[in-house]
Amino acid sequence: MVTENPVASDTLFRGTPVVPGVAYAPALLVRTEVSPEAVARFDAGQYADHDAALAAYDAAADAVAEGFARKAASVSGDAAQVLTASAGLARDKGLRGAVRKQLRAGEDLLAAVHGGVDQFVAIFTGMGGLMAERVTDLLDIERRVLARLVGEPEPGVGTPEAPCVLVAEDLAPADTAGLDPALVLALVTERGGPTSHTAIIARQLSIPCVVGTAGATALTAGTMLLVDGVAGTVETDAVPEEAEARVAADVEQRAALAAWTGPGRTADGVPVKILANVADGPSARTSGEAPVQGVGLFRTELSFLNRKDEPSVEEQAGIYGEVLRPFGDDRYVVVRTLDAGSDKPVAFATLEGEENPALGVRGLRLSFGNPGLLDRQLDAIALAARETGTETWVMAPMVATVAEAADFADRVHARDLKAGVMVEVPSAALLAHRMLEVVDFMSIGTNDLTQYTMAADRMATDLAHLTDPWQPAVLQLIAITAEAGRQAHKPVGVCGEAAADPLLACVLVGMGVTSLSMAAAAVRPVGAQLARATFDRCEDAAEAALSASDPVAGRDAVRALLG
Ligand code: PEP
Numbered sequence: 001m002v003t004e005n006p007v008a009s010d011t012l013f014r015g016t017p018v019v020p021g022v023a024y025a026p027a028l029l030v031r032t033e034v035s036p037e038a039v040a041r042f043d044a045g046q047y048a049d050h051d052a053a054l055a056a057y058d059a060a061a062d063a064v065a066e067g068f069a070r071k072a073a074s075v076s077g078d079a080a081q082v083l084t085a086s087a088g089l090a091r092d093k094g095l096r097g098a099v100r101k102q103l104r105a106g107e108d109l110l111a112a113v114h115g116g117v118d119q120f121v122a123i124f125t126g127m128g129g130l131m132a133e134r135v136t137d138l139l140d141i142e143r144r145v146l147a148r149l150v151g152e153p154e155p156g157v158g159t160p161e162a163p164c165v166l167v168a169e170d171l172a173p174a175d176t177a178g179l180d181p182a183l184v185l186a187l188v189t190e191r192g193g194p195t196s197h198t199a200i201i202a203r204q205l206s207i208p209c210v211v212g213t214a215g216a217t218a219l220t221a222g223t224m225l226l227v228d229g230v231a232g233t234v235e236t237d238a239v240p241e242e243a244e245a246r247v248a249a250d251v252e253q254r255a256a257l258a259a260w261t262g263p264g265r266t267a268d269g270v271p272v273k274i275l276a277n278v279a280d281g282p283s284a285r286t287s288g289e290a291p292v293q294g295v296g297l298f299r300t301e302l303s304f305l306n307r308k309d310e311p312s313v314e315e316q317a318g319i320y321g322e323v324l325r326p327f328g329d330d331r332y333v334v335v336r337t338l339d340a341g342s343d344k345p346v347a348f349a350t351l352e353g354e355e356n357p358a359l360g361v362r363g364l365r366l367s368f369g370n371p372g373l374l375d376r377q378l379d380a381i382a383l384a385a386r387e388t389g390t391e392t393w394v395m396a397p398m399v400a401t402v403a404e405a406a407d408f409a410d411r412v413h414a415r416d417l418k419a420g421v422m423v424e425v426p427s428a429a430l431l432a433h434r435m436l437e438v439v440d441f442m443s444i445g446t447n448d449l450t451q452y453t454m455a456a457d458r459m460a461t462d463l464a465h466l467t468d469p470w471q472p473a474v475l476q477l478i479a480i481t482a483e484a485g486r487q488a489h490k491p492v493g494v495c496g497e498a499a500a501d502p503l504l505a506c507v508l509v510g511m512g513v514t515s516l517s518m519a520a521a522a523v524r525p526v527g528a529q530l531a532r533a534t535f536d537r538c539e540d541a542a543e544a545a546l547s548a549s550d551p552v553a554g555r556d557a558v559r560a561l562l563g
């Protein structure tokens with residue numbers, strides 16, 4: 001694999017940093033495989049017939065699902081959701097059916113489980129995006145079922161006895177959920193990208209994390225590792241006193257970050273709105289407690305992933321009202337219309353059987369053949385805005401042309417709301433100045449903008465160096481958009497994961513971005529980092545990142561500038 005994050009030396013490993021922080025502790029390698037000896041000892045002939053073998057599968061899958069459910073009950077937030085989804089997948093009827101089919105075809109139980117899972121892996125991989133990301137979960141379930149069938153404990157992360165750095169090829173939800181940050185001081189994975197489960201959970205728990213670290217799993221257990229979640233480095237030969245000093249400085253810095261109370265501005269007082277990304281009422285209520293000036297991205301489609309039929313306008317208005325209400329009449333909420341399709345299939349909206357859903361009818365494109373869907377959602381958003389009194393802006397995902405932006409803006413303005421578009425397709429960035437003639441604001445979705453600029457699936461575990469918003473080509477498109485906003489005197493924000501990276505946040509502000517929207521856990525680190533840099537310094541950082549040859553050089557240059 002060609003990578004821009006090569007193993008810099010035998011003692012210095014480089015990956016993609018996803019959660020800032022420094023840690024120094026011995027490596028704990030995660031056991032992900034069932035022992036070959038136990039598999040070899042397994043007696044496939046112990047079952048009288050297919051039904052007996054299937055019953056053994058049911059018992060094992062049930063026990064695995066129970067384990068996930070127990071863990072889900074002991075954690076909260078994203079971790080609980082991820083574990084509940086894994087429990088559902090372990091009990092999935094389709095998966096059971098695939099195993100039964102293999103048994104009936106004459107396979108022994110272990111081969112049948114493997115064959116059934118393989119079939120599902122192929123389906124999920126074919127769907128791409130978020131579904132492809134679930135392949136890690138499927139393989140994790142297969143290993144756990146296998147372990148139970150051969151009489152071994154389930155593989156994965158045990159409870160560490162002493163502080164450690166967890167090193168793994170990739171971590172499954174069951175491994176990351178419920179991690180104790182007092183014992184797991186950092187996470188290092190060989191695969192996985194900035195939006196992998198590992199990254200999401202590490203961010204929620206504030207555990208320093210580096211993903212896509214080539215060569216990590218070849219490390220020897222117990223080796224002392226110095227992990228830097230800002231630089232994306234893992235050092236094996238750090239001088240202990242120096243490593244401890246870096247950890248102490250990091251602890252001090254993190255305490256300072258936690259004390260930040262807003263509002264967002266640079267060291268010399270240039271205002272930058274710090275906003276939250278939310279999914280539903282509960283996450284809006286939690287985010288409302290953080291020092292944010294509102295919501296920069298409410299992903300409405302996440303409320304409908306399990307719905308067969310389109311909810312009525314009134315029901316939708318109730319759901320949206322739950323998100324608007326915590327922000328009262330002194331903050332504002334940017335609602336994104338349905339971004340269904342591709343990695344977020346919504347039964348009542350998504351088209352079936354597309355060859356390449358990421359480039360297909362997703363986001364605003366769903367309204368081309370079904371304008372009523374968009375109109376009813378806009379009616380519901382307008383109703384919720386009236387009922388709550390909260391200032392409401394509305395934006396469309398996956399906009400590619402000025403005509404699409406104009407049509408969308410007309411519909412939103414007809415309902416007396418502010419209209420904007422997301423910049424996720426490179427064409428929207430290149431034509432930002434013309435888009436801004438018809439809309440009131442733009443919001444850059446760096447997750448998709450990076451995917452479409454670099455032609456790299458945002459969930460691809462082997463392409464972390466390409467799905468990196470620090471790629472100079474991506475930054476160039478952001479700079480074009482921000483400059484267009486500056487000239488039009490209209491707000492241009494960032495609501496993709498890039499806004500949650502404290503160093504990159506300063507770069508974005510230096511380009512002219514006026515708001516940053518992120519998961520609530522990132523608000524304080526980003527706000528505090530920004531408060532330490534003058535606007536001039538942010539402009540210097542932007543120039544350095546834009547002229548860097550690659551993400552590694554960009555990060556190094558900006559870190560040197562911002563300290
Ligand atoms: C993005 O693409 O950056 C974005 C914010 O939208 P989503 O992650 O929901 O696709």
Ligand code: MG
Binds near residue numbers: 397445447
């Ligand atoms: Mg997107």
